[in-house]
Amino acid sequence: MTAPLLEVRGLTTAFRTEEGEIRAVDGVSFAITSGKILGLVGESGCGKSMTALSIMRLVPPPGRIVSGQVLFRGRDLLTMGEADIRSLRGDRISMVFQEPMSALNPVFSIGDQVAEVLRVHRGLDGKEAMGEAERLLERVGIPDPARRISDYPHQMSGGMQQRALIAMAVACEPEVLLADEPTTALDVTVQAQILRLVEALISEGERGALLITHDLGVVAEVADAVCVMYAGSVVEAAPVQDLFDDPGHPYTIGLIQSLPTPGRRSFHAIPGNVPDLADLPAGCRFHPRCPRAQKICSEREPDLDGTAGRLVRCFYPGREHAAMKRMI
Ligand SMILES: Nc1ncnc2c1ncn2[C@@H]1O[C@H](COP(=O)(O)OP(=O)(O)O)[C@@H](O)[C@H]1O
Ligand code: SF4
Numbered sequence: 001m002t003a004p005l006l007e008v009r010g011l012t013t014a015f016r017t018e019e020g021e022i023r024a025v026d027g028v029s030f031a032i033t034s035g036k037i038l039g040l041v042g043e044s045g046c047g048k049s050m051t052a053l054s055i056m057r058l059v060p061p062p063g064r065i066v067s068g069q070v071l072f073r074g075r076d077l078l079t080m081g082e083a084d085i086r087s088l089r090g091d092r093i094s095m096v097f098q099e100p101m102s103a104l105n106p107v108f109s110i111g112d113q114v115a116e117v118l119r120v121h122r123g124l125d126g127k128e129a130m131g132e133a134e135r136l137l138e139r140v141g142i143p144d145p146a147r148r149i150s151d152y153p154h155q156m157s158g159g160m161q162q163r164a165l166i167a168m169a170v171a172c173e174p175e176v177l178l179a180d181e182p183t184t185a186l187d188v189t190v191q192a193q194i195l196r197l198v199e200a201l202i203s204e205g206e207r208g209a210l211l212i213t214h215d216l217g218v219v220a221e222v223a224d225a226v227c228v229m230y231a232g233s234v235v236e237a238a239p240v241q242d243l244f245d246d247p248g249h250p251y252t253i254g255l256i257q258s259l260p261t262p263g264r265r266s267f268h269a270i271p272g273n274v275p276d277l278a279d280l281p282a283g284c285r286f287h288p289r290c291p292r293a294q295k296i297c298s299e300r301e302p303d304l305d306g307t308a309g310r311l312v313r314c315f316y317p318g319r320e321h322a323a324m325k326r327m328i
């Protein structure tokens with residue numbers, strides 16, 4: 001097996017709040033390998049964006065990375081000097097931020113911003129860079145790119161800004177692309193176009209991507225492997241086909257069952273709400289919502305356990321326990 005491009009080990013990121021310290025990311029581990037897309041899924045607030053921002057060392061204050069390692073080709077991004085991490089960001093590792101406006105510069109046109117990346121990171125001259133920027137804007141589904149290239153971010157809709165940001169993130173041909181909900185604001189056709197672009201990017205050279213989404217449907221379409229997060233921690237990790245064919249964690253089963261299916265009018269939502277990170281339930285964090293919960297589930301937290309790339313954080317995982325009382 002080839003070494004991972006990027007390996008996250010025991011990453012923990014905390015915020016100090018009035019209610020005490022909360023762990024937005026709590027001991028998260030996964031690996032991004034060459035030629036593969038790893039999907040990171042979970043409901044809003046479970047720590048997906050903070051995981052990506054921690055990898056980039058861009059956690060906004062008062063958040064801070066408490067512990068863990070992020071190994072990029074064997075070097076720990078969390079302990080390297082500020083100048084070193086800066087030189088990797090937006091070059092060998094790039095990120096599509098969930099909030100496009102926070103990542104675009106309001107005083108430069110979209111074309112200038114994409115062309116700048118091409119000049120700095122791919123050494124194109126001014127004219128070549130503009131030509132390539134126009135082609136990239138077309139590839140991310142911006143209509144009439146020859147005209148839109150001189151638009152400023154405030155002249156564009158949220159969806160157009162997001163596409164421009166994706167163009168910038170792929171322009172530097174990063175080895176690792178972290179894409180945080182890159183297609184959420186986009187319609188289905190453009191969404192498919194963006195996902196194909198991410199696939200094309202990682203199919204060349206030694207590249208890999210982390211695709212963050214709350215939408216398991218997006219994961220099903222392009223991811224090779226999946227990590228499911230719940231309340232700051234990973235509850236299941238598996239190759240994509242295994243996850244859909246034979247989900248192990250009751251939360252994953254709930255997510256799959258809440259996917260809209262053609263011909264089925266009402267789909268099942270997981271009952272209850274995600275817990276408040278400042279007031280986590282004892283034992284398994286999912287137990288108040290879990291139809292399989294037993295006494296032990298509120299007393300002890302299960303480990304992330306398993307074999308051969310399939311990991312589940314549950315005392316009663318998979319089909320063998322599916323017949324338990326009140327089973328989903
Ligand atoms: N500025 C902040 N101050 C305090 N807590 C925060 C802040 N930003 C995020 N968090 C906490 O981090 C958790 C995870 O946030 P985030 O990673 O953005 O979730 P996701 O991307 O999965 O929707 C939130 O539920 C919240 O509790
Ligand atoms: S450990 Fe218990 S409560 Fe948690 S997911 Fe498994 S069965 Fe449900």
Ligand SMILES: [Mg+2]
Pocket residue numbers: 048049050098180
């Ligand atoms: Mg997010």
